Amino acid sequence: MTLRIVWFFILIDIIIDAQVTNCPRKDLNFEKVIGLRPSTHRHPALLYRAEAEEIGVTEKCLNRCHSKDECISFVLFYNTSTCYWFKYAIEGVQELENELDTNTAWFIKVCYKVPDCNHMWVFERVPGATLVGNNTKVLPKTYSRAECQLNCLNEKEFNCRSAKFKIKDDEYGPNEEIKGMCILSDVDRHMIPSAFRASGFDDEYFEKQCSNNDYEMDGVFCSFEEYDNATLTHIDIDYKDKNKDECEELCANIQNFTCRGFSVVARDGHFDCFLHSEDSKILGPRLLKEHISGKYFEKTPCLNISITCSETYMTVEFEPRMRFMGRMYMEGYSEQPECFAKGSGTEVVALKLSLLSEQCGIIKAIAPDNRTLMGGTMILQYNPLVQTQGDRIIRVGCVFGNDSKVLAGTGITITTAPNHASPLINTTGTGPGPIVEMRVVDLYTQQEVSSTQIGQELQLVIELKHDDGSLDIWAGHLIAMTEDSSESILLLDDNGCPTNLNIFPPLTKILTNTTKLLIANFQAFKFSSSPIVRFSVIVQFCPKSCPPINCGRDEQSSRRIKRELQTRSLETIDGTTIVKVNRSDFNKDLSIMRMPLEFVMIVRNSNANSERLVLSDGKVLVAGYDYITNEVCLDYSLFVGLIITWVLIQVIFIVCCIVLVRRYKKYYEHESTTQSLEELNKNFGIGFSNLDNRRVHWADNREYNT
Structure with missing residues (x-):
C-alpha cells in the first residue's frame, strides 16, 4: 500500500511537470507564496547566490528558473540572498511537510495566459x-x-x-x-x-x-507612509547612489512587479535604494527592522480629506470611498464628544475643532515671522471600537499669518520601535481540578508575548494540560477590555461564536494524546484610550467530549491546521485529530465546571513618533512620564546634550584638578628650596643669616647701626 502511494505521488508530479513543461514560453508564469516554503528534507539544489554587495536577487532567480525546464519551483531566502530550486511539484498531502518561514518567498511555475501583463509573477x-x-x-x-x-x-x-x-x-x-x-x-x-x-x-x-496597473489611473494610491530608522527585510531589487526622489521614481515606474514600497539607506556619503514587492501589511511589523540610517516608504491609499480653516474653528471632512462605520478623533481625546466624529456609511464625516480652547490636543506654535500654527494629530479608525493595523494617523492644522488662513496640510510620520515590558498577568488554573492555561503567542515563533504592536499576527491559546481523556473543553464569552474595564468588546459570545470576524475568528480545537488546545489566529488590536488589552474568557469542561454546534457559517476544519504546530515532529502531527469548536446546541449542565481565565498584554501603536512638541509660550516639551508603562520619555537631542554636558563637566573638573596639583607642586618645591638654602647659610654664617640687624664698632669707637 505504501509503495502504491509513493508511485501515485510520483505520477502526480510527472503530470504536473508535464503541464508546465509543455506550456508555451509566453504563457509560462509564476505564483508567489508568501511566508511558506517546502521542507528542506526534499533536498533542493542551489539556483543562484548573491555576489559581493548584491542584495536583491529576485529577478535573477526568476530568470534562471524560467530558463531551466527542470525547475518547477524555487525558494528565495531574503536574509541570505540565495535561492534553491525543486525538480518536482509539491502538492496535496505533501504540503503537510511545508514549513512557516517569514524570511522566504516560494515561487511556483504556472501556465496562465495573461495578455498585457509584464509582471514576473501573476498571483501572490x-x-x-x-x-x-x-x-x-x-x-x-x-x-x-x-x-x-x-x-x-x-x-x-x-x-x-x-x-x-x-x-x-x-x-x-x-x-x-x-x-x-x-x-x-x-x-x-x-x-x-x-x-x-x-x-x-x-x-x-x-x-x-x-x-x-490601473491603481494610479484610478487614483487609489497617491502617497507614502514614512517609517523613520527602519527598512523592510524583503528586498527584491537594489540600486546604488540613488536618493529618495530617484528611488521613489524607480518604484513608481518599475514594470516587472508591483512596487509596494522602497527603502533609502545612507552609506559612506551615498544612498542605497531598495525596492520591495511586499509591505508591512502582510506579516505585520515583523518585516520591518531597525536601521539607524535608513528610512522606509510604503505606498498607502489616498484619503479624501479636506480641511477648512476659520478664525475660530478647523473643520476636517472625510469622504469615504467605501462604507465607513468607524471613528475620526484627535489622538488622546477619543472619549470627548467634541473631539471625535462617527461614520455612518458612505456619507461625509465632519469633525469641527475649536482653535480658541486647548481642547482636543490642538497645539499653538508661533514662528519668528508672525505666522501661527494651530494643529494636532488625528486618527482615522475604521472599526468603531478598537484600533487595527489599517488605521491611519494624520497630522492636520492651519497656518495663520498676514490676515490669511493657509492650510498646513496632512502628512503621515510613522516609526516602529516598540518598547518591551514584562507580563502583567498570566493567570493559570490552580488548585483541584484540571490545569488550564491561557496565553497569547507570536504566530510564527510561538513565543509568549507581553508587549506587541498593532497588526502583529498573534495566536490565542487555551490549553488543557495532562489530559487523560476524561474531560473536554470549550470556551465562550471572550471579552477584550482596557485595564480599568472602561472600554470592552465581546469577541466570542456565550456559545463560542465570533461576533466580528474582522477582529477575532472562531476557536479551533486540536486534540493530542496529552493536551487539548483551543487556538485562534488574530492581529493585535488596541483601544484608543489605553495600550493595555485584557482578555477574559470562560472555559467550560465536559465529560469525555463537548458536542459541536453550528454558528450559522460554514466553518469546516482542515488537517492543514497542523502546520501551526511546527515544534512537533511530523509523526506526532499525523496522530492528531482536529475538529472545530461549535456549541450552540450544548445543554448547560449545572454539574459541569466552569473556569475564568485572564491574560493581559500591552499593544503599542506602530506609528508613535518622537517629534518635539512646541508649546504656545515658545517652550519645547522635552520630557514626560508615562504612568501606564512606568517609563520616562525624553527628547533625543536633550538626552545627547545632557551626556555631552556631563562629559564636559568631567573634563573641566579633571583639568582643574591637574592644574591645581601642578601649581601646588611648584609652590611646594619653591618653598622647600628656600628653606633649605636658609638653613644652609645659617650653618655657614653667610647669606641670609648675615643680613640680620646688628651693631658695628669701628676703630674711632664710633658706633653705627647696620
Whole structure:
C-alpha cells in the first residue's frame, strides 16, 4: 500500500511537470507564496547566490528558473540572498511537510495566459489569511487553486483583484488534488487593509498582480507612509547612489512587479535604494527592522480629506470611498464628544475643532515671522471600537499669518520601535481540578508575548494540560477590555461564536494524546484610550467530549491546521485529530465546571513618533512620564546634550584638578628650596643669616647701626 502511494505521488508530479513543461514560453508564469516554503528534507539544489554587495536577487532567480525546464519551483531566502530550486511539484498531502518561514518567498511555475501583463509573477498567495467580507462573486462549486485563479483572470463582469480560497476537508483525500470554495472580489488588501487579517490555514488569499496597473489611473494610491530608522527585510531589487526622489521614481515606474514600497539607506556619503514587492501589511511589523540610517516608504491609499480653516474653528471632512462605520478623533481625546466624529456609511464625516480652547490636543506654535500654527494629530479608525493595523494617523492644522488662513496640510510620520515590558498577568488554573492555561503567542515563533504592536499576527491559546481523556473543553464569552474595564468588546459570545470576524475568528480545537488546545489566529488590536488589552474568557469542561454546534457559517476544519504546530515532529502531527469548536446546541449542565481565565498584554501603536512638541509660550516639551508603562520619555537631542554636558563637566573638573596639583607642586618645591638654602647659610654664617640687624664698632669707637 505504501509503495502504491509513493508511485501515485510520483505520477502526480510527472503530470504536473508535464503541464508546465509543455506550456508555451509566453504563457509560462509564476505564483508567489508568501511566508511558506517546502521542507528542506526534499533536498533542493542551489539556483543562484548573491555576489559581493548584491542584495536583491529576485529577478535573477526568476530568470534562471524560467530558463531551466527542470525547475518547477524555487525558494528565495531574503536574509541570505540565495535561492534553491525543486525538480518536482509539491502538492496535496505533501504540503503537510511545508514549513512557516517569514524570511522566504516560494515561487511556483504556472501556465496562465495573461495578455498585457509584464509582471514576473501573476498571483501572490498568502496562506493562513483572508479578506473579511467583500464577496463580490461566490463560485457555485469547489475548484482547485489553479481553477480559482483562472476564474479570477477570466472574470468579465468586474475587475477581479483578489480571491479567497477555503479548503474543503471532505473534498480531497490523500491521493487527490486539494479543492475548496472560491470567492472573487473587486478589492484587495491594499485598498482595504482593515479587512485583511490572519486566519486558519484552511484559508488562503490570492491577489492578482496585473490588476494593479490601473491603481494610479484610478487614483487609489497617491502617497507614502514614512517609517523613520527602519527598512523592510524583503528586498527584491537594489540600486546604488540613488536618493529618495530617484528611488521613489524607480518604484513608481518599475514594470516587472508591483512596487509596494522602497527603502533609502545612507552609506559612506551615498544612498542605497531598495525596492520591495511586499509591505508591512502582510506579516505585520515583523518585516520591518531597525536601521539607524535608513528610512522606509510604503505606498498607502489616498484619503479624501479636506480641511477648512476659520478664525475660530478647523473643520476636517472625510469622504469615504467605501462604507465607513468607524471613528475620526484627535489622538488622546477619543472619549470627548467634541473631539471625535462617527461614520455612518458612505456619507461625509465632519469633525469641527475649536482653535480658541486647548481642547482636543490642538497645539499653538508661533514662528519668528508672525505666522501661527494651530494643529494636532488625528486618527482615522475604521472599526468603531478598537484600533487595527489599517488605521491611519494624520497630522492636520492651519497656518495663520498676514490676515490669511493657509492650510498646513496632512502628512503621515510613522516609526516602529516598540518598547518591551514584562507580563502583567498570566493567570493559570490552580488548585483541584484540571490545569488550564491561557496565553497569547507570536504566530510564527510561538513565543509568549507581553508587549506587541498593532497588526502583529498573534495566536490565542487555551490549553488543557495532562489530559487523560476524561474531560473536554470549550470556551465562550471572550471579552477584550482596557485595564480599568472602561472600554470592552465581546469577541466570542456565550456559545463560542465570533461576533466580528474582522477582529477575532472562531476557536479551533486540536486534540493530542496529552493536551487539548483551543487556538485562534488574530492581529493585535488596541483601544484608543489605553495600550493595555485584557482578555477574559470562560472555559467550560465536559465529560469525555463537548458536542459541536453550528454558528450559522460554514466553518469546516482542515488537517492543514497542523502546520501551526511546527515544534512537533511530523509523526506526532499525523496522530492528531482536529475538529472545530461549535456549541450552540450544548445543554448547560449545572454539574459541569466552569473556569475564568485572564491574560493581559500591552499593544503599542506602530506609528508613535518622537517629534518635539512646541508649546504656545515658545517652550519645547522635552520630557514626560508615562504612568501606564512606568517609563520616562525624553527628547533625543536633550538626552545627547545632557551626556555631552556631563562629559564636559568631567573634563573641566579633571583639568582643574591637574592644574591645581601642578601649581601646588611648584609652590611646594619653591618653598622647600628656600628653606633649605636658609638653613644652609645659617650653618655657614653667610647669606641670609648675615643680613640680620646688628651693631658695628669701628676703630674711632664710633658706633653705627647696620
